[in-house]
Amino acid sequence: MASVFTAEERAAMKEHAQELRKPRKGKTDATRDVLARIAEMLPEDRALGERIHAIVTASVPELEPKLWYGMPAYARNGKLICFFQSAQKFNARYATLGFSDQANLDDGAMWPSAFALTTLTAADEARISDLVKRAAG
Template sequence: MSSKDERNLTQVVEKISKMDEPRRSLMQQVHEIIVTAAPMLKPRIWYGMPAYATSASTPALVTLRNDDRLNLAITEKAAFRAAGGVDGELMPAAWFFETVDEATAQRIAEIVRSVVD
């Protein structure tokens, strides 16, 4: 890991550590899911949010938001595919969560992997 990647990771971990509980624990859990599911993505701060990109100099593909609700989002820089089925041509890009159970963790990992496939 390059020194810039290490600094960026430190910034993301610090950003998450400053959140109030229980959000801090949830965001830490989602951060771990993301870096495990797609180890090629590099954590960084993107517009003040924890985010994940293919390198320190490329736009973020996935972001975590700590607003009124916790949010996992795919940025407009990721390749999108229509959802199909009942969602037709809609392209899902954001998911709110309040807890992370096993099924949610698996879905987060699938979403993140789909961004880098």
């Protein structure tokens, strides 16, 4: 029987299992891991990942960088708030900035929890900063 998961999905699950087995790291080591993962990305994704990391860490410095399924992510008290998924991660046509259910972005009965990214303008960066601040509550 063929696998239900793609090779990329299986790799992400293996990465997550490894992340869970590793001892908890301090913020400096975790930041180093996140920046190393961003450095491994293709140039387009790397540029977006670097900007997202800078925006998130400047907007809410108390968020803890971490790897989540091999992706750069940011948490508060161990609970994931947001993450950056490169386009190459799952062979997608665009990168994604996503928010978990822990993010305080509720707006009525329906709201976006992920945003497609192809480039970032100054206005986009300001919007991301606002979203991250709201998400972190």
